[in-house]
Amino acid sequence: MDRRSFIGKLTGATLSVAGAIGGGLAMVAGSESSACLRPPGALLEEDFLATCIRCGRCADACPNRCIVGFTEDAGAELDVKPGLGQRNTPVIFARKKACILCNGAPGEDLLCTAACPTGALVKTKKDADVVQATVKMGKAEVDTTLCYSFNGASCGACVRACPFEGTALRAGLWEKPLVDPEACIGCGLCERACVHYPQAIRVRPA
Amino acid sequence: MIWQPKGLQGIRRTVQFLVIVMMITIPTLSRYTNYLGARELDKSLERWDGTLQGEVLGGLDAVLRALPGGEKERVGRMVRNRTQVLEYAQSVRGGPWSVQIGPVSMTDPLAGAESIMASKQLVWVLLISLFIPIIGTVLFGRIFCSWVCPMGLLLEFTDKLRNLLRFLEIRPHNLHFSRSIKYVLLGVGLALTVMMSMPILGYIYPPAIIGREAHDLVFGIFDRIEEGRSGFWMGGLTWMSLIILGIALFEVTVSRRWWCRYVCPGGGLYSLLGKIRVTRVKRVADKCTLCGDCVVVCPMGLVPMQDVMGVECDNCGLCVSSCNDDALGYSISLKDEPFVSSVGTNKTDKEGVVQSA
Numbered sequence: 001m002d003r004r005s006f007i008g009k010l011t012g013a014t015l016s017v018a019g020a021i022g023g024g025l026a027m028v029a030g031s032e033s034s035a036c037l038r039p040p041g042a043l044l045e046e047d048f049l050a051t052c053i054r055c056g057r058c059a060d061a062c063p064n065r066c067i068v069g070f071t072e073d074a075g076a077e078l079d080v081k082p083g084l085g086q087r088n089t090p091v092i093f094a095r096k097k098a099c100i101l102c103n104g105a106p107g108e109d110l111l112c113t114a115a116c117p118t119g120a121l122v123k124t125k126k127d128a129d130v131v132q133a134t135v136k137m138g139k140a141e142v143d144t145t146l147c148y149s150f151n152g153a154s155c156g157a158c159v160r161a162c163p164f165e166g167t168a169l170r171a172g173l174w175e176k177p178l179v180d181p182e183a184c185i186g187c188g189l190c191e192r193a194c195v196h197y198p199q200a201i202r203v204r205p206a
Numbered sequence: 207m208i209w210q211p212k213g214l215q216g217i218r219r220t221v222q223f224l225v226i227v228m229m230i231t232i233p234t235l236s237r238y239t240n241y242l243g244a245r246e247l248d249k250s251l252e253r254w255d256g257t258l259q260g261e262v263l264g265g266l267d268a269v270l271r272a273l274p275g276g277e278k279e280r281v282g283r284m285v286r287n288r289t290q291v292l293e294y295a296q297s298v299r300g301g302p303w304s305v306q307i308g309p310v311s312m313t314d315p316l317a318g319a320e321s322i323m324a325s326k327q328l329v330w331v332l333l334i335s336l337f338i339p340i341i342g343t344v345l346f347g348r349i350f351c352s353w354v355c356p357m358g359l360l361l362e363f364t365d366k367l368r369n370l371l372r373f374l375e376i377r378p379h380n381l382h383f384s385r386s387i388k389y390v391l392l393g394v395g396l397a398l399t400v401m402m403s404m405p406i407l408g409y410i411y412p413p414a415i416i417g418r419e420a421h422d423l424v425f426g427i428f429d430r431i432e433e434g435r436s437g438f439w440m441g442g443l444t445w446m447s448l449i450i451l452g453i454a455l456f457e458v459t460v461s462r463r464w465w466c467r468y469v470c471p472g473g474g475l476y477s478l479l480g481k482i483r484v485t486r487v488k489r490v491a492d493k494c495t496l497c498g499d500c501v502v503v504c505p506m507g508l509v510p511m512q513d514v515m516g517v518e519c520d521n522c523g524l525c526v527s528s529c530n531d532d533a534l535g536y537s538i539s540l541k542d543e544p545f546v547s548s549v550g551t552n553k554t555d556k557e558g559v560v561q562s563a
Binding site for chain 2: 047119123
C-alpha cells in the first residue's frame, strides 16, 4: 500500500466515523426518551426500539390513521418530542386519535400487526378475547381531582367509549369510571372521549 | 452465452419511475381507505358531499374504479365495489425501505441486518421479508441501486446536470475518495447499532429518508386539504430532506456519484451480498476496440474494458447499451474475466479444428 492510498483510506475511515457519529448525534436531538403509546401488539419499549426499522408500514395500514410517525411536527400540539432513537417510530397520540382495534376493518389480524415486517408488532388476532389477553399498550388512570363524575357531576363519556365496557372500565355510582388494570389494554379511546381538559382519564404507556 | 440487451435502459428507467409513482400512490391509497372507512361509519353520506374531502374521495373513487378489479365489481352494486377497491388499496403499503405488494413483503437487507443485530433475535416474518431482496442480490448483484433506489434516480439526473455544466464549459470537479469508506461506515454503523440496541443507519440511508419524506409530503397535503388552509408551506417535509439535497449538490459540484460509489452503507451491504453474484457484465475481447465509451458512462466509475468490475458493479447495463462494438453483455458466471469466445467465434474455431485434423 503506497502512501497516497493509505492517506486516502485513512481520510475515508475518519470521514465515515465522523459521519456515523454525526448521524447518531442528529438522531439523539432531544435526548430524553419520552414514554409514548405504541400500536397494539408492540414489544416493550426497549425491545421495540431495537426491533422496529421505522418503515411506516403500520401507519399506512391503520384504518383510523391513529398511528403516526413520531416527529417534532406530529407531537407539536401535545408538546412532546421524539427522544433518543424515537424519531419516525410509530406512536399513537390518544388525545388526537385513539386505537379502535381495527373495528369494522377487513382482515383477520390487527392491520398494523399484519403489516409489520420485523416482529416489533407481534401478530394479534382481531378477536376480543385474544386482544384482551395479549395487548398491553398501557393502563388507563383516572385523576379523581379532575374527573367530573368524582366531583359532583355525572359524565360517563369514557365508560361509553371503552371497547371493553364492563370489564376494563366500569361505571360506578354517578358514572364514576372504575378502571380494572388487569383488563385494560390501553387503547386510549377513553382518553380521546374525555370531555374535561386537561384529560381526567389518561393512558399511562406500558 | 452472452446477452446483450440494448433496450434495457428504457425498462430500467420505467421501473425507477414506477418506484417513485408507488411512493406517492401508497400513502394516497392509505388516506383513501381512511376516507372510505370514515364515510362508511358516517351513515350520513351528505356530510361528505360538497366538502373538499368529498371531492378528493370522489376523484380517487373515479380513478380506482377505472382500474381492473374495480370496474368488474361496480355493476349494480356500489358497496361491493367499494370493499373490493378497499382490499385492492390495502394490499400495498410501505416504501423503498420496506414494502408490501399484495402477499409479497420485501425489506432492505440493511434494515434486516440492523433489526436483527439490535434486537439480537431472528423473527420469521423478517427472514421471509428479506428472502427476495437477498436472493435477487445474489443472482443479479446491486440491482437495488440501479433499478429501485430513488436516490440513484435522482443522482442519475444530477449526472445529466453535470453534463450540462460541462457543455456550458463550467467544469464541475470530480474528486475520488476511497471506496472502502462505505464498508467502514457500514461496520461502524452496525457496531453502533449493536452497542445502542437501536437501528441507526436508517436515519442516514437515502432511500429510507426519501420514502419517509415522500410519505409525509403526501400525508401533509391531505392534512392541508382537510384543514382547508392555504399559503406558503413546506408540506410534511422535515430537515431530513436537507440530507438528500446536500448529497445531490455535492454530486453536482464536487464528485460524480460520490454517495453511491464511496459512502452509501446500504450500497456497501449490497456489494458484499453481490460479491458472489451470478450475473456479470462480460467483455468479448475479440470485438472490443478499447474505445473507452463504457468507462465514460459507468456510474460506478468502473473500467469494463479492462474486465475489473469487482463488487461495485450494480448491473445497470449502461456500459452494455453504450458499447458500439457489441463487445459487452451479461453472462452467467462467478468470475470477472473476459468472455473468451462468443457463440459465433466458437463455431468457427471448432470447424477450423475439424478441418485441420
